[in-house]
Amino acid sequence: MRTRTNGIQLLRNGERSVDKQYRGQRIFERLGNVSQAEAEDWLKQRQAAVDAQHANQLREGDEQLFAAAAAKYLTECQQRGVRTLETISYHVQILLPYIGGMRLRDVCNDSLEAFKDARVTEDGVKNITVNRSLEVVRTVLNRAARVWRTNGKPWLSTSPLIEMLDEKGQERPPRPISWGEQAGLISRLPAHLQRMVLYTVNTGARDDNVCGLRWDWEVPVPELQRSVFVIPSEHYKGKRPHVQVLNDVAWSVVQECRGMHDDYVFVYRRERVKNVEDEPVMPYDRIDTMNNTGYQAARKAAGLVGVRIHDLRHTFGQRLREAGVPEEDRALLLGHAIEGMPQHYATSTIARLVDLANSVTQTRDRTTLLRVING
Structure with a gap:
């Protein structure tokens, strides 16, 4: 039943509703058991909002x-x-x-x-x-x-x-981690984060490139019996393609991830603790960031509260320096922009970079001295 205000109706159950065309927009709402005055006030507020929207649309420059x-x-x-x-x-x-x-x-x-x-x-x-x-x-x-x-x-x-x-x-100085600290951190991480951290400290990849790593970026190198990942320019910080070279550890991590998800390399699903045989099996989903509650809890338990995800990248860079990898090759592996840097490499170049990336596993701990120097 219509009331004294056009657009406000009194329903049979005593509740009120609004259904009104105003300045080309429909205002509709079931207000429930409210008074006529309350319904009119609500309608005036909505009309004022439409007026403001209309005025804003007419603004220029x-x-x-x-x-x-x-x-x-x-x-x-x-x-x-x-x-x-x-x-x-x-x-x-x-x-x-x-x-x-x-x-x-x-x-x-x-x-x-x-x-x-x-x-x-x-x-x-x-x-x-x-x-x-x-x-x-x-x-x-x-x-x-x-x-x-x-x-x-x-x-x-x-x-x-x-x-x-x-x-x-x-600015906070880099805080690379030692091999002992790495072992303590990884042992406290859930399996999906263990894989991601291992991949990061062996490639120097950034958080968003690890979380967003896609299978369709994989480019096989048959002569080396492995692959590289070519990260497109729109997904890379430097706005240019980057060839992610994998050492033996990173390659084994990628192999472990195969078959989990059609699109993304690093994924997660909540595992059942009971009725584990019941269908349907929970699907894997992409991980938005490594810096989640799982990482933060493990970091705290390992006594590494100040270690950021980006410090894992610093760790890879420091280990490359300790292994005697030349600056230009470090730049290629870490994806730094340097003049004349190629965006795709010959097989021989990839083979050399894989060997250089593997050299980080032969380094010894010098992070304690570095932290003393940095304060």
Whole structure:
């Protein structure tokens, strides 16, 4: 039954619902056992939200809100298949309460002071983490000034300077682990993380490249009776393809992973502790990051609280140096960008790099001295 307000209905059970077309949008909700006044207040709030949305859609150029510009940027990242989309979305999400409702022309270095202060003093994050968010702001503003147009005119006439916080004073030196520490850590890890850690300390691969390693990146090298993985440029930090060379340990880890998943090399599934024979068997899924609760618990139990996932990469690099591997070959194995670096190697080159990567197993512990030097 219709009430005195168009769009609000009183149902037979005494509850009220809203079903109204407003500015081209349908507003529908079952409100339950509420009064007519409460239903009218709810409808007014929803209409006000539609009004605000409509007004924002009519904004042009520097009148656009930062929230709308950030949404446009995220859409573009999704269309381009940007591998860090989830991370960018996170930074946008934490920025919106501070500058989401601001017009683009009002977003500047000063308008970000409250955000920076809250992240550093209240959330306790480091400057490098705050800077990752500021880089997102800078990118959005740059695209508004250089790329996005309305009626042929840029959204912003110029992009304001967004100053980064100082990171050097907070940089932490690398913390490679010794062979003994490696054994203590791995013995406390679940099987799937054991494989990933072993792969990392024997290839120097980054966390996202280990977690995202795909079988369709595998390239067999029949003469060596093994394979390499060619990581595409869109999935590699340097924005270029990288040939991941595997020593004997890394190769054995990969062989152990075969058959678990059609797409990803490193996967995980929760194993049943009872009714283990029951169907269906739980499927394997991709692991988003090695730095999960399993790794953190094992790290703590092994007395290695300060050891980050990236320190496993540092460990491989240090062992290459200790084995006397030349700097240029270390750069090839670690995937550092150097001028004239080839993106695909001849079989003879791969064979030599495999031998060099295997040399890390012959090194002795010198990490204690390195930690003393670094403080």
